[in-house]
Amino acid sequence: xxxDDLTEALGADCVVTGDDTARWGRDWMGLSDWTPLxxxxxxxxxxxxxxxxxxxxxxxxxxxVSGNTGLAGGTTAEGAVMLSLDRMNAVREIRAEARxxxxxxxxxxxxxxxxxxxxxxxxxMTFGAKGSAMIGGMLATxxxxxxxxxxxxxxxxxxxxxxxxxxxxxxxxxxALHKDNSGLNLRHLxxxxxxILGVITAAVLKxxxxxxxxxxxxxxxxxxxxxxRVLNGLQEATxxxxxxxxxxxxxxxxxxxxxxxxxxxxxxxxxxxNILVEVGAHAPRDVAxxxxxxxxxxxxxxxxxxxxxxxxxxxxxxVAQSDAQRAAFWARREAAAEVTMSRKPVVLCDIAVAVDLVxxxxxxxxxxLALLDPEAVSANVSHLGDGNxxxxxxxxxxxxxxxxxxxxxxxDEVLRLGGSFSAEHGVGTYKLGSMARRKDxxxxxxxxxxxxxxxxxxxxxxxxxxxx
Amino acid sequence: xxxDDLTEALGADCVVTGDDTARWGRDWMGLSDWTPLxxxxxxxxxxxxxxxxxxxxxxxxxxxVSGNTGLAGGTTAEGAVMLSLDRMNAVREIRAEARxxxxxxxxxxxxxxxxxxxxxxxxxMTFGAKGSAMIGGMLATxxxxxxxxxxxxxxxxxxxxxxxxxxxxxxxxxxALHKDNSGLNLRHLxxxxxxILGVITAAVLKxxxxxxxxxxxxxxxxxxxxxxRVLNGLQEATxxxxxxxxxxxxxxxxxxxxxxxxxxxxxxxxxxxNILVEVGAHAPRDVAxxxxxxxxxxxxxxxxxxxxxxxxxxxxxxVAQSDAQRAAFWARREAAAEVTMSRKPVVLCDIAVAVDLVxxxxxxxxxxLALLDPEAVSANVSHLGDGNxxxxxxxxxxxxxxxxxxxxxxxDEVLRLGGSFSAEHGVGTYKLGSMARRKDxxxxxxxxxxxxxxxxxxxxxxxxxxxx
Numbered sequence: 001x002x003x004d005d006l007t008e009a010l011g012a013d014c015v016v017t018g019d020d021t022a023r024w025g026r027d028w029m030g031l032s033d034w035t036p037l038x039x040x041x042x043x044x045x046x047x048x049x050x051x052x053x054x055x056x057x058x059x060x061x062x063x064x065v066s067g068n069t070g071l072a073g074g075t076t077a078e079g080a081v082m083l084s085l086d087r088m089n090a091v092r093e094i095r096a097e098a099r100x101x102x103x104x105x106x107x108x109x110x111x112x113x114x115x116x117x118x119x120x121x122x123x124x125m126t127f128g129a130k131g132s133a134m135i136g137g138m139l140a141t142x143x144x145x146x147x148x149x150x151x152x153x154x155x156x157x158x159x160x161x162x163x164x165x166x167x168x169x170x171x172x173x174x175x176a177l178h179k180d181n182s183g184l185n186l187r188h189l190x191x192x193x194x195x196i197l198g199v200i201t202a203a204v205l206k207x208x209x210x211x212x213x214x215x216x217x218x219x220x221x222x223x224x225x226x227x228x229r230v231l232n233g234l235q236e237a238t239x240x241x242x243x244x245x246x247x248x249x250x251x252x253x254x255x256x257x258x259x260x261x262x263x264x265x266x267x268x269x270x271x272x273x274n275i276l277v278e279v280g281a282h283a284p285r286d287v288a289x290x291x292x293x294x295x296x297x298x299x300x301x302x303x304x305x306x307x308x309x310x311x312x313x314x315x316x317x318x319v320a321q322s323d324a325q326r327a328a329f330w331a332r333r334e335a336a337a338e339v340t341m342s343r344k345p346v347v348l349c350d351i352a353v354a355v356d357l358v359x360x361x362x363x364x365x366x367x368x369l370a371l372l373d374p375e376a377v378s379a380n381v382s383h384l385g386d387g388n389x390x391x392x393x394x395x396x397x398x399x400x401x402x403x404x405x406x407x408x409x410x411x412d413e414v415l416r417l418g419g420s421f422s423a424e425h426g427v428g429t430y431k432l433g434s435m436a437r438r439k440d441x442x443x444x445x446x447x448x449x450x451x452x453x454x455x456x457x458x459x460x461x462x463x464x465x466x467x468x
Numbered sequence: 469x470x471x472d473d474l475t476e477a478l479g480a481d482c483v484v485t486g487d488d489t490a491r492w493g494r495d496w497m498g499l500s501d502w503t504p505l506x507x508x509x510x511x512x513x514x515x516x517x518x519x520x521x522x523x524x525x526x527x528x529x530x531x532x533v534s535g536n537t538g539l540a541g542g543t544t545a546e547g548a549v550m551l552s553l554d555r556m557n558a559v560r561e562i563r564a565e566a567r568x569x570x571x572x573x574x575x576x577x578x579x580x581x582x583x584x585x586x587x588x589x590x591x592x593m594t595f596g597a598k599g600s601a602m603i604g605g606m607l608a609t610x611x612x613x614x615x616x617x618x619x620x621x622x623x624x625x626x627x628x629x630x631x632x633x634x635x636x637x638x639x640x641x642x643x644a645l646h647k648d649n650s651g652l653n654l655r656h657l658x659x660x661x662x663x664i665l666g667v668i669t670a671a672v673l674k675x676x677x678x679x680x681x682x683x684x685x686x687x688x689x690x691x692x693x694x695x696x697r698v699l700n701g702l703q704e705a706t707x708x709x710x711x712x713x714x715x716x717x718x719x720x721x722x723x724x725x726x727x728x729x730x731x732x733x734x735x736x737x738x739x740x741x742n743i744l745v746e747v748g749a750h751a752p753r754d755v756a757x758x759x760x761x762x763x764x765x766x767x768x769x770x771x772x773x774x775x776x777x778x779x780x781x782x783x784x785x786x787v788a789q790s791d792a793q794r795a796a797f798w799a800r801r802e803a804a805a806e807v808t809m810s811r812k813p814v815v816l817c818d819i820a821v822a823v824d825l826v827x828x829x830x831x832x833x834x835x836x837l838a839l840l841d842p843e844a845v846s847a848n849v850s851h852l853g854d855g856n857x858x859x860x861x862x863x864x865x866x867x868x869x870x871x872x873x874x875x876x877x878x879x880d881e882v883l884r885l886g887g888s889f890s891a892e893h894g895v896g897t898y899k900l901g902s903m904a905r906r907k908d909x910x911x912x913x914x915x916x917x918x919x920x921x922x923x924x925x926x927x928x929x930x931x932x933x934x935x936x
Binding site for chain 2: 097098100148169170171172174176177178179182183184191225228232236237280282300352355383385386387418419422427442445449451454465466
């Protein structure tokens with residue numbers, strides 16, 4: 001009967017049923033699949049509101065979905081109504097002087113990038129799934145990425161939003177304000193809530209001027225604490241213009257070289273601590289090409305790195321001399337998924353610790369791994385500038401117990417260091433167990449209380465985020 | 469009986485009664501006073517927890533207070549238990565490489581500034597009350613200030629916190645993480661909640677490297693949209709290093725000159741749109757003094773402004789040539805309260821609109837003012853870079869109706885432009901009426917639901933923030 005009601009309220013073309021729902025019925029990772037009752041595709045906020053009101057009255061579970069590219073199982077929806085935002089895909093307005101974009105939740109990230117670029121501006125969040133991930137899902141999951149160091153997480157790029165609550169009420173927080181102390185901050189409560197408190201339908205986003213030139217380097221540091229000092233030094237030398245500071249360890253470099261023997265090595269020798277550094281520049285003095293066609297920012301970075309080399313703060317460094325060399329540096333970093341998945345079995349963890357504790361974490365794990373699986377090899381790629389470690393372990397056996405024990409050890413060490421078992425990817429369903437065991441119990445009680453207060457019937461994305 | 473219980477649990481020296489409570493019993497602005505039942509001054513989080521548990525059991529209202537320098541009446545506490553955090557004033561730890569400070573809620577802002585300076589770092593939030601405002605109150609009110617443009621509001625400088633809930637439960641969110649997607653964001657919910665959801669007892673704060681040199685200028689722009697283009701241009705020229713971009717209008721300049729006739733005028737002529745610009749620099753190329761003793765960043769700013777003058781983007785500009793001149797520029801800006809209060813009666817409003825709508829707001833208000841009080845003169849000082857206008861109107865009569873009508877007109881225009889009736893100062897009790905009439909009704913319903921969920925007995929700072 002809910003199907004009939006939804007069809008009547010929204011129109012038959014807005015309600016997808018049967019086999020046509022298949023493309024929404026599986027996880028992007030291929031880790032799970034499900035059969036939704038139907039997929040509702042409203043054209044506007046009023047449609048979202050109507051759909052939610054009907055489902056709320058009927059007590060039917062609703063799972064919001066946008067690009068469906070999440071990594072935490074946040075859209076599993078067996079028997080539920082899926083609410084797809086894909087038709088609400090207008091970039092409503094770009095106000096270049098105010099550096100804001102007003103967008104609907106179904107705008108694909110890459111489309112927003114294009115729209116902003118037409119104004120010489122950028123929405124500085126980007127990641128692999130940008131061709132299908134949508135703004136609504138990015139906000140719902142507070143998506144991360146490589147530029148968080150300079151521009152923050154998704155939540156830091158949001159000035160305002162509109163959302164529909166479980167019972168269909170629409171909350172209008174669509175302001176473009178940098179300062180607004182008018183009561184509890186509902187925007188931050190909704191961002192990162194993974195669809196359990198409301199469905200985000202539109203947002204006001206910050207844009208930034210696109211750097212006009214980049215200087216990109218591979219740097220070898222003596223160790224991780226040394227790498228952090230290098231980051232701090234580069235931030236001071238550039239006035240905080242470091243766009244990326246990406247750590248790759250020796251095992252990662254080895255495996256990448258093994259997979260891509262034709263690619264030139266950045267250094268003559270192999271090092272333990274390899275960093276991809278990128279600096280973005282805007283000022284004419286850094287950007288206007290010199291006689292050699294290079295932007296001065298590249299020469300500037302070269303000078304800064306030469307000084308660090310002389311001081312012994314770094315072991316080696318090479319600044320990209322061409323777009324092709326820059327692309328090659330990035331290709332190595334962007335092969336992270338390929339490299340880590342190239343040996344099986346593999347255990348993957350997305351964790352965060354304080355930036356000055358990354359080395360402590362990795363050292364502790366070396367000890368734990370030696371006991372759990374003497375043949376295990378860990379490889380990792382980290383957003384070192386923000387303490388987010390993508391920790392991969394190539395293990396010697398497919399034994400599920402071994403994998404679980406390693407994950408457990410990782411989370412133990414993370415907890416001991418005050419870190420998070422989920423840095424970028426969220427909780428969804430896959431990390432519910434970690435949430436139950438690792439999160440402060442009072443924090444979970446608070447989350448439960450807020451959830452009950454805003455969705456007392458529990459129809460919004462049930463079974464996600466908060467352990468029951 | 470609650471007095472006895474508190475005394476027994478915390479010790480007599482932690483419970484202040486009778487006349488000794490007087491210094492907590494009044495508003496900093498002198499706008500209201502009250503007689504609390506007592507003031508409890510716990511030594512640690514356990515003490516805060518014990519006090520709250522007792523008050524919760526007894527159903528007694530609790531009003532948290534730190535520096536008591538708020539501007540919104542957020543600590544009025546007639547007959548309530550005031551909970552002062554002033555004894556919990558330890559800077560527990562500064563980790564310079566990670567650029568964090570771990571502090572208790574009672575740390576005075578100026579003390580944190582000193583502690584960070586010892587490491588060559590800054591906590592970049594500052595404002596007039598820094599000698600008495602405490603971290604707990606700053607977080608509870610999400611305090612703003614002059615450096616928000618570059619470093620964000622207080623909430624943007626907080627990585628972790630600890631809080632005690634109404635019933636005494638302690639929630640531990642004391643992480644130092646730049647990425648943490650482990651459930652609902654309770655940190656942002658507590659920050660800016662003005663003590664109605666919990667009492668913040670400790671925090672992990674971000675520090676930033678202190679600029680080693682500043683370039684400071686007074687700039688006259690042709691109009692406000694032109695000033696915004698100048699800001700965007702300066703941000704690009706400096707890679708986002710603009711620390712302040714403070715607008716002063718002609719009436720403000722006139723009145724300041726009238727009050728301080730001995731102070732040198734920045735420009736030969738008087739202009740409508742006057743901007744105090746400050747750029748902070750870290751890099752050796754910008755900082756190392758030249759033969760003239762000046763940091764190169766000053767010459768750089770001079771060159772950028774000379775180019776803008778030639779293009780006609782600005783009307784006049786003068787770069788400070790000495791610390792004394794820089795101080796004189798800032799003295800004018802920091803006289804904002806003195807200047808606006810120097811003529812009475814005055815109506816003061818702290819509002820925010822989108823940065824590209826400040827001119828629209830001010831123009832609309834000129835029309836409204838002409839109708840309400842033809843003799844009224846508006847003077848204003850704005851954090852133009854973040855759209856926060858401190859709008860002052862010198863009116864011709866003490867008539868309360870006139871003042872109310874002007875405030876009403878300001879808030880009408882702000883609402884029409886999608887702005888906020890409270891940019892920096894919060895709601896407290898003084899802006900409850902505005903909250904009721906101006907905030908999205910569904911947003912207020914959500915706030916009520918969250919409040920009931922986390923403080924069902926309503927003992928925490930009752931009657932504040934959320935209209936009943």
